[in-house]
Each structure stands twice: as structure tokens, then as C-alpha cells.
Amino acid sequence: MISQEMNDLITRITPGTPAGEVMRRYWQPAALSDELAGNRPVVPVRLLGEDLVLFRDSEGELGLIQRACPHRGADMCFGRLEDNGLRCPFHGWHFNRSGQCVEQPGEPEGSRMHEKIKATAYPVVEKNGIIFAYMGPGEPPAFPDLDCFRAPDTHVFAFKGLWECNWLQALEVGIDPAHASFLHRFLQDEDPEEGYGKQFRDKAADTEIPMTRLLREYPRPEISVEDTDYGMRIIALRHLDDGRTHVRVTNQIFPEAISIPMSREMIITQWHVPVDDENCYWYSMFTSFDKPVNKELMRAQRLEEHDLPSYAPKKNKTNNYGYNAEEQGALTYTGMGLDINVHDQWAVESMGAIQDRTREHLGKTDAAIIAYRRKLRAAIKALQDGEEEALPMRNGVDPTTIKGPISNDTLTSDGDWRKSYEQGDAARRAACTDWDATI
Ligand code: FES
Numbered sequence: 001m002i003s004q005e006m007n008d009l010i011t012r013i014t015p016g017t018p019a020g021e022v023m024r025r026y027w028q029p030a031a032l033s034d035e036l037a038g039n040r041p042v043v044p045v046r047l048l049g050e051d052l053v054l055f056r057d058s059e060g061e062l063g064l065i066q067r068a069c070p071h072r073g074a075d076m077c078f079g080r081l082e083d084n085g086l087r088c089p090f091h092g093w094h095f096n097r098s099g100q101c102v103e104q105p106g107e108p109e110g111s112r113m114h115e116k117i118k119a120t121a122y123p124v125v126e127k128n129g130i131i132f133a134y135m136g137p138g139e140p141p142a143f144p145d146l147d148c149f150r151a152p153d154t155h156v157f158a159f160k161g162l163w164e165c166n167w168l169q170a171l172e173v174g175i176d177p178a179h180a181s182f183l184h185r186f187l188q189d190e191d192p193e194e195g196y197g198k199q200f201r202d203k204a205a206d207t208e209i210p211m212t213r214l215l216r217e218y219p220r221p222e223i224s225v226e227d228t229d230y231g232m233r234i235i236a237l238r239h240l241d242d243g244r245t246h247v248r249v250t251n252q253i254f255p256e257a258i259s260i261p262m263s264r265e266m267i268i269t270q271w272h273v274p275v276d277d278e279n280c281y282w283y284s285m286f287t288s289f290d291k292p293v294n295k296e297l298m299r300a301q302r303l304e305e306h307d308l309p310s311y312a313p314k315k316n317k318t319n320n321y322g323y324n325a326e327e328q329g330a331l332t333y334t335g336m337g338l339d340i341n342v343h344d345q346w347a348v349e350s351m352g353a354i355q356d357r358t359r360e361h362l363g364k365t366d367a368a369i370i371a372y373r374r375k376l377r378a379a380i381k382a383l384q385d386g387e388e389e390a391l392p393m394r395n396g397v398d399p400t401t402i403k404g405p406i407s408n409d410t411l412t413s414d415g416d417w418r419k420s421y422e423q424g425d426a427a428r429r430a431a432c433t434d435w436d437a438t439i
């Protein structure tokens, strides 16, 4: 457990907060490209506690500017998308994508006041279905060369979902390899062939053992954590009765992303993005090393579970997450259906808006959570000491040299788990002929 003061320090991210300053040194997912696909590409974005509006101008370029009009604060989300920018409907002030006011049609003829009016604006970059924003000072860092960015658009599917809780507890479920044996336990195994686009439904490594059975029967993983240039590698070993060892490699990518295997075909890169202190979005990029991703199917599966435009899950605390006691007895550990996102959502939302870490008791299996908090505190301290160059991926290591990272499940019979995951990964990458996945 930690003090209330420490809990506030590592969870709160609005402007001016120490952890918020760390977050602002990295590209943050701001919206899905899908959200701008309609006739009027203008959407509200609330990110790190700041209210913004994202739009595509008539040149096809993106702008992300403050939501409150710099004149008298009207909501620019209702702006007129015209003249290659966004015009406030209140008095017609017009802003271009860089936030510069270029016209004030009600001011006296010849007025140059607009030259001095600039809305807060942040750089944005679109990558394989997600629009990223940089909200910090100075130059944004280069993107690491992760698989989700290297793969062509055809091989990446992006989606998001709203969780009503602080981002850190959401991230902490993603770096907790032990919970999958319980929270996501299925009491019966379905045919892995039915599991396309879903997590933990494939076979484990190259065996006939469904992941569901492996997780259920081996609930005590041996967890170790290694420091990397991008964050941390998390290794979970499950020692099978027949002498073999199941190796699951997942990653924390600083500051708030994870990279995990989904199936033999796909990995997931997922950000837990702070909307504000008490809400977050998960943004996922599903990357295929095999066939192009079936985006229509994956989108349809997820749209069925979410309400647009908020991307709020249909199962939530107002309907007890669909909890069914009979199902809990016979089919799932939670009684909340087969969608594992709902399980995670219940786990993290039920802790409260910001988990009270003064009352927690961390165990051995929380090793990665402990290591991550240490890393975040070190980054906070570095910035407070004016040492921005001590932050991961801003420390002189060229982010474009960061590949992968390896995220997979393998099985080894000789106990050499490092060789097992490295060889398993290399084989998958070598077999990927649609794009260059070599690392
Ligand atoms: S409030 Fe926007 S132009 Fe007046």
C-alpha cells in the first residue's frame, strides 16, 4: 500500500500535475479515424483533462484545438466547418488547423486583432486507424517502430472503449498476468476455431491445449519483469504437469500502453488513455502477422457491445455488467458473459473512480505493477529535476530502433524459456510475408 499523497501523485494527470507532465511528453491516442469518417468530420476530444475539438479541414488535414472559443468561450464543436477551418457560430470568428484566428467578421473593417488570437492547438498524426496528439512542450518524440505502426493498414484494426475509472488502475490490469487465470476463466472450452478476433480463445502455442484450459489449470504463474528501452518486458511462466513450461510474454510500453498476444495470428497494442482523472479510454490496435485483418467482423463484434459516439460499453455498472449467477456457476468465473473486456471493465471500475491504494495489499504476482509504479515515479522525479532526457524513449535511444516488442505464447520442453519465446517469435515473423515483420 502507498500513501494518499503518493496515490494522488501517480494517478492525477490534469494540466500542471507531475504525472500529467510525464504523459504530455508522449504521443497520446486522441480519436479513432472511424470517428471522422462521417460527412462532418468534427468531434469533441477530452484528453488529459483538457477539452478539445478535432476536425479535418478542406485540405484533408487534421486540426486539434481548444474546444472553448477564445472569444467568449462558446463550444467550437458546433462550429461551421468551412473556409478550410472551423468557424464559431456565435460571432463567426474563424480558426485554421493550427489554431490561428484568421477572421473576425464582426470586428471593424481593417481590424488586425485576429493576428493576436491563437487557440491552443496540438500536433496530430494519424497512424493505422488512430489519431495521436502531442500535448507537451517542445518537439514530440519520434514514434517507436512498433508492429502496429509498421504493418500496413490492411493488417491493423483499431477500436476503443470507455472505462469510468482512472487510467492507472486500467493499465495495471494489463500488466497483471495472474488475473487471466481467474477473471477470464471459462469453465468450459469452446472450439478455438470459433474464436477469431477474441482473446484467450486460441490454442496455447502450437499445442492442442485451448488457452482457456491452460489458464484455468495452471493459476500460479511465475512472473518476472525486465527493463527495456520502451518500458518493461513481463514474463509469466506456467509449469505444466508433463514437464513442459508455458511462456507468456507481454510488455509495458511507457507511459501507458501494453503489448500482448491475442492469438497465434494477432497481437494487441493497447493504450489506457486518460480522459481526465476519473475516466479513460482503452485504444487497441490489433496487428496481424498473417492474413489481412477482417475489419468488418472485428468492428461488428465490438460495435455490438458499445454505444456510439461515446464508445461506452453497453454492459456497465447500471446493469450490473450483465451479471448472471447461474452463468457464474456453470460457464464463466464472473457471470458477466464471454467478452473479456467486460470482465476487465468490472474489475477496474468496481475499485472506484480512483483506486484507494492506501488500502491495497500487493502480492508476488503484482511484480510488474510494483515495477511500473517505480518507473513512473522515477519519470516524475526526473521531470521535476529538469531532466527530461532521463525519460524512456527521450533518453537518447532512438525510438525508431525499437521494434516489436515480442508478445507471444510459447511452450518449451527444455525449460529454456528465453530461447522458446525468441524462436517462436522469429518463426512467426519469418512466416509473415505480407509485410516486413523482422526485428
Ligand atoms: S464566442 Fe466564438 S466568436 Fe464569439
Ligand SMILES: [Fe+2]
Binding pocket: 173, 179, 180, 183, 184, 340, 344
Ligand atoms: Fe484482463
